[in-house]
Amino acid sequence: MIELLDPERCVSCDKCVKVCPTDVFDLGADGVPVIARQSDCQTCFQCEANCPTDALYVAPHTTPLPPGSPEHDVAHLVETGLLGSYRAHLGWGRGRTPGAALAVGPSLTPSGPRLIS
Amino acid sequence: MTTLDTDVLVVGGGPAATWAALRAAQRGADVVLADKGYCGTSGATASAGTGVWYVPPDPEAREAAMAAREGLGGYLADRRWMGRVLDQTYAQMNELAEVARYPFPTGPDGAPLRTGLQGPEYMRRMRVLVRRAGVRVLDHSPVRELLVDRDGAVAGAVGHRRQEGADYRVRSGAVVLATGGCAFLSKALGCDVNTGDGALFAAEVGAELSGMEFSNAYGIAPEHTSVTKTAFYSYATFSRADGEVLEGAGSARGRSVIARTLLSEKVFCVLDRADEPTRRAMRLAQPNFFLTFDRLGIDPFTQRFAVTLLAEGTVRGTGGIRITGDDCATTVVGLYAAGDAATREPICGGFTGGGSHNAAWAMSSGAWAGAGAAAFALAEGRHRDRPVRAAGGAGLRPTGFGAAPSAAEAIRLVQREVLPYDINYLRHGDRLRAALSELDGVWTALREHAFADGSGAGRLRSAAAMTAHARWMYHSALTRTESRGMAKRLDFPEQDPTQHHRVLSGGLDRVRTWTEAVA
Numbered sequence: 001m002i003e004l005l006d007p008e009r010c011v012s013c014d015k016c017v018k019v020c021p022t023d024v025f026d027l028g029a030d031g032v033p034v035i036a037r038q039s040d041c042q043t044c045f046q047c048e049a050n051c052p053t054d055a056l057y058v059a060p061h062t063t064p065l066p067p068g069s070p071e072h073d074v075a076h077l078v079e080t081g082l083l084g085s086y087r088a089h090l091g092w093g094r095g096r097t098p099g100a101a102l103a104v105g106p107s108l109t110p111s112g113p114r115l116i117s
Numbered sequence: 118m119t120t121l122d123t124d125v126l127v128v129g130g131g132p133a134a135t136w137a138a139l140r141a142a143q144r145g146a147d148v149v150l151a152d153k154g155y156c157g158t159s160g161a162t163a164s165a166g167t168g169v170w171y172v173p174p175d176p177e178a179r180e181a182a183m184a185a186r187e188g189l190g191g192y193l194a195d196r197r198w199m200g201r202v203l204d205q206t207y208a209q210m211n212e213l214a215e216v217a218r219y220p221f222p223t224g225p226d227g228a229p230l231r232t233g234l235q236g237p238e239y240m241r242r243m244r245v246l247v248r249r250a251g252v253r254v255l256d257h258s259p260v261r262e263l264l265v266d267r268d269g270a271v272a273g274a275v276g277h278r279r280q281e282g283a284d285y286r287v288r289s290g291a292v293v294l295a296t297g298g299c300a301f302l303s304k305a306l307g308c309d310v311n312t313g314d315g316a317l318f319a320a321e322v323g324a325e326l327s328g329m330e331f332s333n334a335y336g337i338a339p340e341h342t343s344v345t346k347t348a349f350y351s352y353a354t355f356s357r358a359d360g361e362v363l364e365g366a367g368s369a370r371g372r373s374v375i376a377r378t379l380l381s382e383k384v385f386c387v388l389d390r391a392d393e394p395t396r397r398a399m400r401l402a403q404p405n406f407f408l409t410f411d412r413l414g415i416d417p418f419t420q421r422f423a424v425t426l427l428a429e430g431t432v433r434g435t436g437g438i439r440i441t442g443d444d445c446a447t448t449v450v451g452l453y454a455a456g457d458a459a460t461r462e463p464i465c466g467g468f469t470g471g472g473s474h475n476a477a478w479a480m481s482s483g484a485w486a487g488a489g490a491a492a493f494a495l496a497e498g499r500h501r502d503r504p505v506r507a508a509g510g511a512g513l514r515p516t517g518f519g520a521a522p523s524a525a526e527a528i529r530l531v532q533r534e535v536l537p538y539d540i541n542y543l544r545h546g547d548r549l550r551a552a553l554s555e556l557d558g559v560w561t562a563l564r565e566h567a568f569a570d571g572s573g574a575g576r577l578r579s580a581a582a583m584t585a586h587a588r589w590m591y592h593s594a595l596t597r598t599e600s601r602g603m604a605k606r607l608d609f610p611e612q613d614p615t616q617h618h619r620v621l622s623g624g625l626d627r628v629r630t631w632t633e634a635v636a
């Protein structure tokens with residue numbers, strides 16, 4: 001679930017509000033969106049992938065993490081390389097190669113096609 | 118209430134909807150696309166990505182592709198449709214490369230690889246194509262019911278713009294339903310927007326369904342997480358808590374063993390059958406598959422992790438709205454269906470399993486439905502000023518007074534009858550009948566007493582759609598007293614040659630089923 005929105009990194013582009021398929025965010029009075037309906041989060045990672053400044057973090061759990069979890073700490077997420085990692089893998093952002101162009105996976109059967117998605 | 122006038126209204130925002138909107142616009146129609154979420158990130162494809170049934174037009178390869186799944190699907194597919202979809206998908210995938218400039222990778226031999234699409238990349242490009250074609254896109258605008266004219270022809274829809282807090286209405290000459298399948302809010306990847314709404318809307322105007330017994334797809338995911346990408350579990354060894362290998366468990370045919378074991382104990386998994394080069398390639402192919410592991414701090418190749426099965430219902434099942442023509446028309450005038458909202462039996466019968474066909478169907482049927490709806494609307498022409506009425510029932514127009522369940526309560530009750538493996542996956546007539554009587558109760562309460570408007574209507578309508586879906590599923594499953602495709606029955610374990618037919622269903626207050634011979 002969405003667990004973190006770092007107001008320091010956020011540039012108030014409102015993209016997360018727009019792209020979240022289940023409408024989890026609200027516009028914030030101070031320009032920083034708020035996680036208004038966390039329980040509606042479907043853990044799809046789309047907001048994170050679309051955030052231009054890696055200000056969001058989606059934990060893999062489909063239930064909320066307890067307060068004080070290390071995933072709520074930006075420094076921890078930066079240190080572990082998790083913050084912005086999905087966007088990096090997708091190759092989204094200036095100067096990156098789209099991940100799709102590099103997506104040459106294994107073949108599941110000896111004569112089968114290579115998986116590319 | 119704002120009213121928009123258009124030739125074609127497309128309901129949905131995934132691959133089926135975007136291809137429909139694009140083709141309709143290319144035919145010269147004025148098009149509105151209304152999505153519950155955001156067109157470009159919403160739906161199963163956008164988050165999951167898909168392998169695609171992309172087969173070069175070489176007669177031998179095509180023959181092999183068609184023959185491969187016929188048995189698994191219970192011989193309910195139709196070769197003419199398979200051929201059409203293979204042609205269409207091949208052309209559309211190439212169009213994605215050339216027009217949308219989708220960055221397909223290149224194989225070791227230098228040839229482009231086009232057998233799959235990464236979800237976020239694919240769908241963001243589809244959004245661009247659609248907007249470039251002049252389609253008016255309404256995001257965060259769940260449709261809640263259809264409009265019909267005096268003759269019962271579909272004439273538009275009503276919905277709610279949830280970020281603006283206002284209802285809206287679209288009057289159109291034709292409607293394409295591309296709302297995806299129904300995964301019962303199981304949190305399977307990208308599927309919480311897929312609550313079967315289109316099937317409810319369709320049934321309310323008299324459309325029929327087909328293959329609803331093929332609706333018990335379950336995807337594997339690490340316990341308490343969402344990523345139900347399953348291809349790589351072909352490298353897995355499954356085991357019990359004490360490390361004993363779970364005999365017969367597998368990602369394809371052995372999934373029911375996992376389900377049966379999960380009823381009483383945890384099941385663990387490790388992807389220890391992938392060698393080092395394979396492991397590296399896997400990461401490139403499916404970055405979303407590894408998100409979960411990296412964030413849990415688990416090395417899936419060496420460390421065992423607990424798994425679960427999440428319901429994907431008709432998203433990776435094959436049942437849906439019955440289509441009656443090559444243009445994906447339904448039995449209702451002016452109504453077209455595409456993607457997971459429509460039945461996929463024409464190309465895969467009663468089973469889809471590991472991918473490819475669904476994605477091929479979504480793009481092909483979307484393109485046909487869009488073109489068909491445009492042709493119909495443009496020929497009809499006179500649609501703009503006909504009198505219309507709203508066709509929604511449950512949750513919008515109660516028939517009596519009394520206590521009604523809230524949307525959340527109704528959803529919980531439906532999930533209780535649909536998510537458990539021992540009801541929906543490992544099906545037995547006795548348990549299906551018991552579940553059905555509960556579901557009938559939920560439906561009656563919703564239909565007679567439930568009411569919401571404005572922002573509350575969408576959720577209640579989703580609850581009603583899930584309830585209706587579950588009832589068509591179990592009625593159809595009970596009608597098929599044999600095991601065929603994914604519709605296996607513990608009490609009828611054999612395939613019965615006299616039941617080589619499709620099971621159709623329809624109705625809301627009274628659900629009925631009947632059969633149709635396979636072409």
Ligand SMILES: Cc1cc2nc3c(=O)[nH]c(=O)nc-3n(C[C@H](O)[C@H](O)[C@H](O)COP(=O)(O)OP(=O)(O)OC[C@H]3O[C@@H](n4cnc5c(N)ncnc54)[C@H](O)[C@@H]3O)c2cc1C
Nearest residue numbers: 130131133153160161162168260297456457472473475476
């Ligand atoms: C994890 C996973 C992996 C998969 N892998 C493969 C694969 O490898 N190969 C394959 O072929 N298939 C695969 N599938 C299936 C494939 O994703 C679907 O068949 C495909 O997404 C169907 O496209 P669609 O456009 O019909 O529906 P979706 O992509 O689900 O889109 C449905 C759209 O309808 C919108 N909507 C819903 N209700 C309403 C409403 N009331 N009003 C307005 N809009 C509404 C939603 O917001 C969404 O935008 C996979 C599915 C999952 C979940």
Ligand code: SF4
Nearest residue numbers: 010011013014016051
């Ligand atoms: S997408 Fe990122 S930068 Fe933009 S508003 Fe949301 S959190 Fe802030």
Ligand code: SF4
Nearest residue numbers: 020041042044045047
């Ligand atoms: S993970 Fe998906 S559902 Fe959750 S907040 Fe982000 S975009 Fe929305």
